[in-house]
Amino acid sequence: MKTILLHPSYFPSIEQMAAVVQAERVVFEVEDNYQKQTYRNRMFIAHSNGKLLLNIPIKHNRTNKRQKTKEVLVENDFPWQEQHWKSLQSAYRTSPFFEFYEDELEQLFTEPVGGLMAHNIKTFELLCELIGIEVEVSKTASFETNPEMEDLRILIDAKRKSDFKTEEYTQVHQANHPFLPNLSVLDLLFNEGPNALSYLERQNLG
Numbered sequence: 001m002k003t004i005l006l007h008p009s010y011f012p013s014i015e016q017m018a019a020v021v022q023a024e025r026v027v028f029e030v031e032d033n034y035q036k037q038t039y040r041n042r043m044f045i046a047h048s049n050g051k052l053l054l055n056i057p058i059k060h061n062r063t064n065k066r067q068k069t070k071e072v073l074v075e076n077d078f079p080w081q082e083q084h085w086k087s088l089q090s091a092y093r094t095s096p097f098f099e100f101y102e103d104e105l106e107q108l109f110t111e112p113v114g115g116l117m118a119h120n121i122k123t124f125e126l127l128c129e130l131i132g133i134e135v136e137v138s139k140t141a142s143f144e145t146n147p148e149m150e151d152l153r154i155l156i157d158a159k160r161k162s163d164f165k166t167e168e169y170t171q172v173h174q175a176n177h178p179f180l181p182n183l184s185v186l187d188l189l190f191n192e193g194p195n196a197l198s199y200l201e202r203q204n205l206g
Helices: 014-021 080-092 098-109 116-131 185-202
Strands: 003-006 025-028 042-047 050-055 136-139
Touching: 003 014, 014 116, 014 185, 042 080, 042 185, 050 080, 080 098, 080 185, 098 116, 098 185, 116 185
Parallel strands: 003 025, 025 136
Antiparallel strands: 042 050
């Protein structure tokens, strides 16, 4: 059984979801320390002007102690959910499948959000349902220093240069700018719909 170790992320990248589809079991690292500038609280989508970053604001730790990701709370004084949903509507309203998934996804932008990790796992579960992914999911009991599984926690790093070559598909804004690779899997879902699953199964992860 192929098992992979991942960090829960906010609407994961195509690379991460391809890894999920091609595994039989996913273990989420839930005992890590929080780090900034990662996909834990951000995603990239395709907008008319190019790549757009959507970032969840978090409540910053007032002490100097390292904060565990599972303890991180979302900063809801800022209307980030409303802004993210409006950005998605603006970006994908004319895509082939946005209306098909709109109702199920909207709840993630209207229901109150407390903890970042819990929200990311909830997001992951809904994505699996919408894409049609069947995979066994569990969580770590302690931080994995020498995991006995494929360690893909590096995929959370938004700054890393990846060798992953995304197979091109038709993006809704391609008339305005070239193909944008490895965005949030939402871009694939809104443009390819039910074909998203077979697309993820085909991707070469190296």
